[in-house]
Amino acid sequence: MESKISKSILRAYFAGRATPLQKQLVAEFLREEANRETFYRALHEWEKENAQFLPDVMSDFQRLRAQMEQGRNPEETAGETLETPVVRRPFLSYWLAAASVGLVVLLSWWQRERLLYRTYSTAYGQIQTIYLPDSSRVTLNANSTLKVPRFAVFKDTREVKLAGEAEFSVVHTHDNRRFLVHTPDQLEVEVLGTEFIVYSRNRGSKVVLNRGKVKLRSLKDKRQKPLAIRPGDVVIVTKQGTFNLQRQQAVAEHTAWKEHRFVFNRTPLADIVRQIHEQFGVTVLIPDAELAAHQLSGNYPAQNANDLLEMMTRLLNLRLQHQNDTLVLSRDQ
16 A cells, blocks of 8 residues: 655655655655655656755765764754763664665665666566657667666756667657667767667677667777767677677668567577577577587577577477576487
């Protein structure tokens, strides 16, 4: 059941005037998932009435730490100061109090991330279409996460964070606001009305431009100059942040996942099983190095890992065996 909290307490919290007791009430209120959207709506109303405000978590931490060093109980600031002598805490109590404050700071930063961004995540095998506040469309591939700022209206730039893979169809705004995509490996994709795909996983990043124009910046390698690409271009980003540009590529091969298809063009089996793991979370081992290097071409529909693996074993006369939590692919003797 959704608990209640007064608007005056929330407004005091947003303004940085909340007492320790009020902060505790807000923390308890936010423990329930159903209350968080209420909290975000209240903050949005506050932001519209006041200059943009972010709680100064570190100042709160320093103040609490100073109070502890003076032997004062932070709860005393919620009301009148007690007229009892100050008693120093034993070392263990002091350590526990300091650890508690550290935990509060960490939780505050965690709440700050949830406060500032709305997060969309897909499970293995799932594809989801998301419409952003500016009507731009994002099709999120399986095993991917997109973070969208909740209060982008206050910024001059539209920005999102992507981990995984997604196709973006970005609309042009009347005020010509830029659209930026950030990835975990410090790749920045700048857009002005276009359609493109961004891939960013553990083995690297890739950008595929379908139409329009985008500019790539590597924030990891300062020596790498920004790169503007044209429709049909594919850019592979190395782990060092350098760009490998491939002109006039078949873009359809890179968008096949939207239709639950896999397109291979002389693709080694080792790369195919990596795609299976990324897309469906299924681990497949190929102990035979020669077999792992074997290439496969074709266009194959697959709703799940079994569809793809059955096709491979039948087409290449392979054997698939279970070994603990993994699958082992080998030649059928």
